[in-house]
Amino acid sequence: MSKNMLDKMREEVLKRRTFAIISHPDAGKTTLTEKLLLFGGAIRLAGTVKGRKASKHATSDWMEIEKQRGISVTSSVMQFDYEGHRVNILDTPGHQDFSEDTYRTLTAADSAVMLIDSAKGVEAQTKKLFQVCRKRGIPIFTFINKMDREGQNPFELLEELEQVLGIRSYPMNWPIGSGKQFRGVYDRKMTQVELFQGDDHKEIQVEKVEGYEDPLVKKIAGEFFYDQLVQDLELLDVAGDEFDMEKVRSGELTPVFFGSAINNFGVQTFLENFLELAPTPTPRRSTDGEIDPMDDKFTGYIFKIQANMNPAHRDRIAFLRICSGKFERGMAVKHVRVGKEIKLAQPQQFLAQDRDIVEEAYPGDIIGLFDPGIFRLGDSLSQGRNVEFDELPTFSPELFCKVTVKNALKHKQFQKGVDQLTEEGTIQVYRTIGFDDMILGVVGQLQFEVFEYRMKAEYGVDVQLQRLNFQFARWIIDENVDPSKFRINSQLVKDKKDNYVVLFESEYAMRSAMEKYPNAKFLEQAP
Numbered sequence: 001m002s003k004n005m006l007d008k009m010r011e012e013v014l015k016r017r018t019f020a021i022i023s024h025p026d027a028g029k030t031t032l033t034e035k036l037l038l039f040g041g042a043i044r045l046a047g048t049v050k051g052r053k054a055s056k057h058a059t060s061d062w063m064e065i066e067k068q069r070g071i072s073v074t075s076s077v078m079q080f081d082y083e084g085h086r087v088n089i090l091d092t093p094g095h096q097d098f099s100e101d102t103y104r105t106l107t108a109a110d111s112a113v114m115l116i117d118s119a120k121g122v123e124a125q126t127k128k129l130f131q132v133c134r135k136r137g138i139p140i141f142t143f144i145n146k147m148d149r150e151g152q153n154p155f156e157l158l159e160e161l162e163q164v165l166g167i168r169s170y171p172m173n174w175p176i177g178s179g180k181q182f183r184g185v186y187d188r189k190m191t192q193v194e195l196f197q198g199d200d201h202k203e204i205q206v207e208k209v210e211g212y213e214d215p216l217v218k219k220i221a222g223e224f225f226y227d228q229l230v231q232d233l234e235l236l237d238v239a240g241d242e243f244d245m246e247k248v249r250s251g252e253l254t255p256v257f258f259g260s261a262i263n264n265f266g267v268q269t270f271l272e273n274f275l276e277l278a279p280t281p282t283p284r285r286s287t288d289g290e291i292d293p294m295d296d297k298f299t300g301y302i303f304k305i306q307a308n309m310n311p312a313h314r315d316r317i318a319f320l321r322i323c324s325g326k327f328e329r330g331m332a333v334k335h336v337r338v339g340k341e342i343k344l345a346q347p348q349q350f351l352a353q354d355r356d357i358v359e360e361a362y363p364g365d366i367i368g369l370f371d372p373g374i375f376r377l378g379d380s381l382s383q384g385r386n387v388e389f390d391e392l393p394t395f396s397p398e399l400f401c402k403v404t405v406k407n408a409l410k411h412k413q414f415q416k417g418v419d420q421l422t423e424e425g426t427i428q429v430y431r432t433i434g435f436d437d438m439i440l441g442v443v444g445q446l447q448f449e450v451f452e453y454r455m456k457a458e459y460g461v462d463v464q465l466q467r468l469n470f471q472f473a474r475w476i477i478d479e480n481v482d483p484s485k486f487r488i489n490s491q492l493v494k495d496k497k498d499n500y501v502v503l504f505e506s507e508y509a510m511r512s513a514m515e516k517y518p519n520a521k522f523l524e525q526a527p
């Protein structure tokens with residue numbers, strides 16, 4: 001690459017921020033996303049925004065399920081520009097019934113925004129998603145939403161972050177009053193008050209002050225809230241954590257912002273601070289060491305495969321996170337797993353029903369690649385090098401079903417469907433040893449419904465699913481004893497690669513088995 005090109009590359013990488021919003025359903029993720037997009041004016045939407053509110057966006061036939069249930073099955077990517085930055089938001093399904101897809105999407109993010117309902121605090125799904133982010137050690141920014149409603153005491157909320165999630169916090173601003181009496185927030189860094197006016201806040205009214213003891217603060221807050229505010233801020237100054245950028249970077253300390261997404265209050269302040277503090281595209285681990293985004297050779301990996309986004313096309317789209325180098329349409333890259341050169345001629349992003357062709361893209365960006373069936377989850381593409389990325393976590397399924405075909409004559413199509421759907425990574429398949437029954441394992445209930453629907457819609461096969469009581473799958477390795485000789489009270493099955501897996505109905509059963517066979521390894525994932 002010439003010096004000019006390297007400079008350009010550097011500039012493009014440094015202006016990018018790629019993040020995911022993690023939250024529990026109803027915390028306001030759709031609302032917050034919409035407001036963020038408004039600030040930037042979305043330039044591209046890859047995939048679908050939630051079916052519920054954005055039915056105008058691309059939907060596929062099997063996504064009927066999400067329309068019917070008002071939820072989003074798949075994750076998508078949105079891109080916008082704001083004050084010299086290019087922002088990529090990775091959407092993660094908001095419903096409780098999420099899948100491994102949700103987790104995988106998080107691997108494509110460089111940071112996360114944790115959205116919390118001020119009345120509800122840390123909820124179940126936020127906790128699960130947080131733990132995945134924590135494992136990766138990415139920075140986490142917190143937005144406490146719905147301050148226009150009666151919520152929990154802000155100190156209690158911070159306490160909860162610490163107790164439930166184990167993360168320290170640094171409030172960037174602090175609420176003055178709450179609910180009907182919400183007056184606004186005091187910005188600790190800028191020493192200013194942003195006034196809440198209960199409307200759409202096209203312009204936020206900001207009062208610059210000398211500090212929280214400024215009489216103007218008292219005037220705005222009123223006597224009652226003022227005393228509380230001063231007490232709170234003093235306590236934070238004295239006993240609160242210090243702002244430490246290193247800890248923010250490693251995900252040990254989360255900057256916290258208060259606001260109300262629906263009123264567009266606190267969103268812009270959040271966005272501006274976030275863009276300043278959030279990491280630019282980070283290096284990724286590979287078989288060839290860490291790959292720096294500035295590396296001039298193009299590399300990337302596929303973190304998600306989605307079928308039939310457009311009902312008119314029976315193709316799949318593979319979502320690729322660019323890790324290094326510049327992507328140009330038509331470029332030839334190496335498909336590392338199969339060891340072949342391929343041409344990336346039809347990369348796309350999505351805007352409404354129209355496919356929008358990407359001409360160039362940089363590290364941190366996500367592109368959708370037309371996939372005639374050549375990609376698998378985790379596949380790496382690379383310009384000239386044999387690097388493979390090791391980013392995709394796999395998760396142990398928690399829900400299981402026995403699956404049978406209603407019409408035995410359809411067995412071939414059934415097998416084909418199962419093969420393809422397991423390749424997409426949304427379900428895992430096992431076979432029982434003696435009877436060769438097929439058992440499916442998933443992370444979220446919805447995957448069963450999607451499976452059933454797609455088998456019918458795409459392969460013309462009616463399947464019958466019968467829920468089983470298992471809760472855990474463990475891959476067994478024992479140097480001395482053949483696992484099929486294990487005498488334990490649980491179901492022994494084999495996975496696609498003929499590894500032995502035991503399905504347990506309870507934690508108790510699992511622990512007893514571990515005690516009985518102390519020399520065996522019980523792995524949460526395939527070895």
Ligand code: GDP
Pocket residue numbers: 023024025026027028029030031032094145146147148149259260261262263
């Ligand atoms: P999601 O499920 O996380 O995507 O949540 P939504 O964005 O769909 O919001 C859930 C509900 O909360 C909707 O009825 C929103 O109008 C409402 N909501 C979102 N933000 C706020 C807020 O700041 N204040 C109040 N009072 N309601 C909000």
